[in-house]
Amino acid sequence: MNDFSELEDQLRKLRPVQPSADLVTRVERALAQESSTSTAGLLPRERRFQFNWLSLGLGLATATALVLFAFVRMHEPSKKMPAVVSTSPAPAIANDQLVAAGLTQVVYHTRDEGVHFPNNSGQPMRRVRSHTRDTLQWRNPKTGATLRISYPREEVSLTPVSGQ
């Protein structure tokens, strides 16, 4: 009970004037209309938090792959990269590290874009654009754990065209 309870009771006894009887009819007619009249754009918007779980999942998956990729790149000596490119298994080493185990390149689309003169040169060049999916694989020889990363790659090759 506060100091104003008596005053609040007096206020509650005040009866608001009832709206006119045709207000419901007017609202009914307005709701029946197809579209509303123009607004001043001042209507408040409902604060509704919408969570896109699909975006979150994709984002987390991408972030995880990037972190793993960066982790592997940091712990892997740079001289091992040729072994990956050569697609031959690297020799097993004793320490507990991931070592490059292979590289797969799948060209899934190739498009011949015709003859071009790149950089305003006089030599005509045939431009071929290919889309490839590269898959790199690492393996821990001690534990048998493997890590595989795939990424798309676009390659544009220019081949000189002879005039004959």
Added chain:
Amino acid sequence: MENVATDENWKTCFCQLAPSLVLFARQWTRSAADAEDIVQEAFVRFWRKQHDIANRGLLYATVRSIALDFIRRDSRRARRESVAMSDGDPKVEPAFAIEDDSQHALVAALDSLPIEQREVLVMKIWNELTFVEIASALEISQNTAASRYRYALAALKKNLATT
């Protein structure tokens, strides 16, 4: 209560809310007809947007927004309302069904409150909104809403004691 746009639902909701909404809109207009126009427009827009009817903070915010826009839309009306509010125009239609002199004094004291206190009081007493809902409707903090309510009651009490 879910806002399902059926004929029976909107009528039930509107009939329950209309008197309080009209009283709320009357704070910015001095005629019942204008207040009803505001409530009609607000309710129709609110309902068409498929908002949850239980979100009373948003409903009252819509009424308030349209009421303020209603005044802005017509400068002559705005001037007339301003003069009416400041001078206590006797032509102003009563917002309450007054039964005795004590209620007359109470309504007069209510009309003398600053608008920011009066709107909180109207929402709290006659619309039974919580401070959370009032804060949401007015885009203020709950503490501010509660403070304005207390200030309004204190001002009313002081006003009634001097008359």
